[in-house]
Amino acid sequence: MANTLGRVIRRVAAGSASTSNRFAALEALDAASAQIWLTSDVNHLGDESSYRTLASVPGFLDVSRPSPTGATTAESPADFDWFGRFAASPGAAVQCLGTHVIHRVARTATTWPNVVLRGRCNPSTTMGACLVVVPGREGNAASVTDGGLYTVAMFSTPGWQDMTLTRSLSDESVGFVTERPLLGAPASGVPDASEIVSVSVCTIWCAFFSTGGKAEAVALTVSLEP
Amino acid sequence: MSTEALVPDFAPLLYTEALVKGTVRGGHTITRAADVNIIALGRPARRIGPVESQTSASATYHCGYTRSHDSIKQLWLAWYFHADGTNTPASISVSLTITDAAGHTVGPTDARVPTGFDGVAATALRQTALYQSDIFLGASGYLDLDALATTLTDPSWSFAFSFASTASTTVLDRIEGWECPRSQVDDADDYGALTGPVNPGNPIVAGSTTTLGYERIAKTVEGAIAAGHTLLSIAWPTNTGIAPGLTSATFVPFTRMLEGGATPWPWRVRPRVVYAPASAVGEPHRVRYLYQVSGGGSGTIRCTATSVGAGSVTTADAALLTSATWAWSAWVSTTIPTDGTDRIVSLTFTGKTTAGTLSVAAIEVEEYQ
Numbered sequence: 122m123a124n125t126l127g128r129v130i131r132r133v134a135a136g137s138a139s140t141s142n143r144f145a146a147l148e149a150l151d152a153a154s155a156q157i158w159l160t161s162d163v164n165h166l167g168d169e170s171s172y173r174t175l176a177s178v179p180g181f182l183d184v185s186r187p188s189p190t191g192a193t194t195a196e197s198p199a200d201f202d203w204f205g206r207f208a209a210s211p212g213a214a215v216q217c218l219g220t221h222v223i224h225r226v227a228r229t230a231t232t233w234p235n236v237v238l239r240g241r242c243n244p245s246t247t248m249g250a251c252l253v254v255v256p257g258r259e260g261n262a263a264s265v266t267d268g269g270l271y272t273v274a275m276f277s278t279p280g281w282q283d284m285t286l287t288r289s290l291s292d293e294s295v296g297f298v299t300e301r302p303l304l305g306a307p308a309s310g311v312p313d314a315s316e317i318v319s320v321s322v323c324t325i326w327c328a329f330f331s332t333g334g335k336a337e338a339v340a341l342t343v344s345l346e347p
Numbered sequence: 348m349s350t351e352a353l354v355p356d357f358a359p360l361l362y363t364e365a366l367v368k369g370t371v372r373g374g375h376t377i378t379r380a381a382d383v384n385i386i387a388l389g390r391p392a393r394r395i396g397p398v399e400s401q402t403s404a405s406a407t408y409h410c411g412y413t414r415s416h417d418s419i420k421q422l423w424l425a426w427y428f429h430a431d432g433t434n435t436p437a438s439i440s441v442s443l444t445i446t447d448a449a450g451h452t453v454g455p456t457d458a459r460v461p462t463g464f465d466g467v468a469a470t471a472l473r474q475t476a477l478y479q480s481d482i483f484l485g486a487s488g489y490l491d492l493d494a495l496a497t498t499l500t501d502p503s504w505s506f507a508f509s510f511a512s513t514a515s516t517t518v519l520d521r522i523e524g525w526e527c528p529r530s531q532v533d534d535a536d537d538y539g540a541l542t543g544p545v546n547p548g549n550p551i552v553a554g555s556t557t558t559l560g561y562e563r564i565a566k567t568v569e570g571a572i573a574a575g576h577t578l579l580s581i582a583w584p585t586n587t588g589i590a591p592g593l594t595s596a597t598f599v600p601f602t603r604m605l606e607g608g609a610t611p612w613p614w615r616v617r618p619r620v621v622y623a624p625a626s627a628v629g630e631p632h633r634v635r636y637l638y639q640v641s642g643g644g645s646g647t648i649r650c651t652a653t654s655v656g657a658g659s660v661t662t663a664d665a666a667l668l669t670s671a672t673w674a675w676s677a678w679v680s681t682t683i684p685t686d687g688t689d690r691i692v693s694l695t696f697t698g699k700t701t702a703g704t705l706s707v708a709a710i711e712v713e714e715y716q
Contacts (some may be wrong), residue, residue, distance in 0.1 A: 124362050128624050135565035136556035144561035146553040156365035159564070163382050164360050166571045169619045170390040177579045177614055178399035182603070206429040206480040206518050208403040217427065217482065219397035219523040224390055227357040227382075228596065238690075239615040261482065281606045283615075302421060302489035302527075303461040305656060315421060315491065318527045319355075340604075340612035342579075346689070 124257030125164035132158075158213050171234050176218040180240055180339035181329065183212030184248060188330045195249035195273040201328035203263035214329040218343050220258040222320045226347075233290035234345040238327055242284040245334025247277040252286040253263035255324040256275045257296025269293060271343065286327075287346075295321040348535040351543060353389055354381045373545045380540035387538045387570030388529035391415045391712070395424065395489050395506055397526030398582045403518045405511040406584035409637045411675065411711035412504045414492055415526060416573045418536040424464065424524040425487035426508065428517060430474040437517035441485060442466030442509040447501035448675065459495055461488020466509070471517045482520050489527070505637075505675060534558060538570030575714030578616045578632065578683070579694065582709045585637070585673045592706040598649055598697045601707060613693035615655065618683045620690070621716055627659035629684040629692075633715040636676045638668050642703020645669050648676070650712070651695045654687030673708060680715065 133141045142148065143155030186209070192200040205213020218238075226232040238252045253271040255263035265271055272288045299319040303312035329338045358378040365375070395410045412422075426441050442455040443464035453459060455466040461470075463486020474481045495504075532539035534557075544559045547549055554560015555591040583590040583603075591601035600611035618630055629652075640646045646668035652661045663681030683692055694712065698705050 124360060127620070129568075129621050132565070135562050135569055142565075144553055144565045146562075148553065154367075157362055157369065159379055159568070160360045160362055160365055162568055163379055163386070163571075166386045166568070166621075167357050167382055169621070170386045170392075170571070170574075171578045173392040174578050174616045175394070175617070176397050177581050177616070178397065179401065179583065179604075180399075181579065204429075204480045204482070206403070206516070206520075207400045208515075208518070209480070212390045216399055217397075217521055218523065220425070222525065222528060225357075227385070228359065230356065234669055241612060243606070263682060281610070302423075304421075304461075304489055304491040304494070305457075305635045306462040306465060306488075313491075315489065316527075317530045318421065318423070318489075320528055339606075342616055344491050344617050346617055346704065 125161045126133060127165055129162045129165060130158050133338050138322050153260060164228060169226055169336060171226040174344045175221045176262060176275055176343040178216060178341050180341040181214040182337055184214040184329045184331050184336040184338055185211040186213045186330055187332060188249060193247060193332050194275055195251060198251055198262050198265050198271050200249065201251045201330055203261055203328055210238050214338060216327055218325040218327060220322050220324045223290065233294065234347065236288045236290060237346045238286040238341065240284045240341040241281055241339055242276050243337040244276045244279060244280045245331055245336045247275060247332040248328045248336040250274045250276065250284060251328050253326040254288055254290065254294050255326065256294055258298065258322050258324050295323045297321050348533065349541055350531050350533045351541050352715055353384055353530055353532050355385065355389060358386055371551050373547050376545045376551050377542045380542045383564060383567045383571055384539055387567050387574055388418055388532065390528060391419045391526035391574050392576040393526045394577050394580055396580055396582060397521050397523035399521060400519040400565050401589050402584050403515045406586060407507055407509040408522060408582040408584060409709045410506045410580055410582050411635060411709060412506055413713060415538060415702060416570055418570060419526050420492055421527040422490040423491060423523055423527055426485040426513050426519040426522045427482050428471060428485050428528050429480040429520050430472050430483055431514055431516040432474045436473050436514050437471045437514035438468045439471045439485065439492040439512045439517060440468040442467050444507045445495065445499060446505050447499040448503040449501035451499050453495055453498055459491060462486065463488060485623040518679055538567045540564045540567045546627050572621055575716055576619050577617065577713050579710050580667050585708045587704065587706045590706045590708040592704050593698050594704050595699055596701060598699050601696050604696060611695040611697055613695050615691050615693050617690050618685055618692060620685050621715060623685055625686045627684050627686050629682045631715050632681065632712060633678045633680050634663060634681045635678050636665060636714045637673055637709035638676060638705065638707045639670055639673045640668055640700055640703055640705050641671065644700040644702035644705065646698060646700040646705035648696060648698040648707060650681060652683045653693045654684035655691040655693055656688030657686040659684035659686050
């Protein structure tokens with residue numbers, strides 16, 4: 122990336138009396154190497170702050186529920202069961218992976234990161250997989266029809282293999298939440314109000330089906346990545 | 348004490364603004380402060396779970412948590428459940444107990460714990476269609492981290508969520524939580540650089556780490572570095588019939604975290620680069636486990652980090668695990684390689700025990716600069 126070394130330069134702690142502290146009083150504050158280092162560091166940390174791991178769950182040891190539409194090649198979220206509960210039979214495999222704060226890519230303000238679902242799968246015959254992004258923190262993946270909000274994939278090679286589904290985000294992928302939190306639950310009266318939380322969020326779901334036999338989809342992680 | 352609204356837009360920072368013999372200007376000093384505020388205060392990356400339900404019965408899940416730094420003030424929590432369609436709606440509750448590594452506790456009825464995490468049973472909403480298991484919000488709320496820290500003085504916290512339901516068809520869906528981005532900058536906090544004092548007409552100063560000026564910006568860069576990522580926050584019920592376990596005297600994968608044979612599940616994540624790009628050694632992290640050992644055994648859990656493609660490997664052993672009841676291990680320091688394809692690294696877990704069964708009900712892996 123431009124204007125960064127791509128790493129943080131180790132420096133003495135802020136406030137240090139060392140003459141290596143270029144920002145201390147009586148050190149030159151004019152444009153110089155310290156300014157360039159600061160530019161580089163902040164740009165790099167900004168790049169890194171756009172990406173992180175959002176979720177990590179065990180996943181499903183029993184993916185045996187077929188597609189509710191009878192699909193053998195998934196095309197949309199409608200081909201998946203988004204309401205199956207744990208221990209349902211045949212084995213349902215749907216998980217909301219949480220509501221998360223999403224930030225634009227720091228130095229490319231018109232760009233959003235990608236959501237990437239990674240895991241391992243072991244199809245018995247053919248396994249369908251779906252990753253859905255629901256704007257905001259309400260709603261269910263079942264209602265999503267916008268092709269920009271989901272990714273589907275089929276896995277039909279028997280045996281353990283990597284599973285990676287990627288969904289690029291856009292302005293339409295997030296909803297905006299602004300609220301003033303009420304903190305705790307006092308025995309009487311109204312909880313204390315605190316600092317306003319104002320964030321862009323989306324809720325991430327995944328689901329799987331099997332066209333026959335018991336498949337597995339495990340060690341699921343969801344990350345924001347470039 | 349002075350405060351400002353946190354500017355949420357990351358301004359471009361260019362080397363050309365900082366040429367030797369150029370002039371330090373208020374404008375580019377302000378953009379440096381605004382940008383580092385965003386990273387240190389506006390983009391925290393520590394989280395709780397999300398926890399995936401692993402049973403249709405009542406269960407307790409533990410998640411570890413450490414605060415990014417003291418300038419992050421609030422944590423959002425929520426739990427969700429699957430509704431049932433019977434004519435007798437189930438009664439459900441979640442009870443949250445937070446403890447620190449020194450044994451201090453904040454219980455579910457503490458005034459700092461939000462309503463809905465207090466263990467008080469409520470009638471569950473019913474599903475809208477007979478064979479459909481709608482997912483509903485059980486409760487959500489915010490925690491005041493400063494208020495909790497007055498009791499939980501050790502920085503390593505554990506959140507124990509006990510879900511109870513009177514019907515096996517009204518089950519937990521998930522528990523989740525994350526640190527809230529700040530919306531204001533406060534010079535009473537450890538980190539956060541006010542921009543107002545460098546508006547045109549005011550001098551640009553070195554200042555100090557606690558007031559304003561370039562020292563305060565440099566201090567806030569340290570806050571940005573401290574805002575490390577949670578790589579894994581995984582929880583199983585504290586039930587040895589569900590949580591992964593093993594009985595081997597040599598390193599083997601855990602059952603229920605095993606592909607088959609001797610291949611453990613690989614959890615693929617992307618670490619942050621701070622100081623060491625594309626490095627086989629990588630960045631400092633640490634790992635801990637909620638575990639128990641039956642039969643008087645002494646267990647060891649090994650975390651192996653392997654960069655995808657490059658194949659660089661680091662390992663970290665949590666040894667001498669002897670608790671016969673569920674307990675957190677001590678933190679074990681490790682480094683995680685950053686030289687993988689797309690910077691992806693695979694984390695696997697194996698273990699051994701001298702006797703009995705070694706079980707693990709939570710794994711927490713976090714960046715630790």
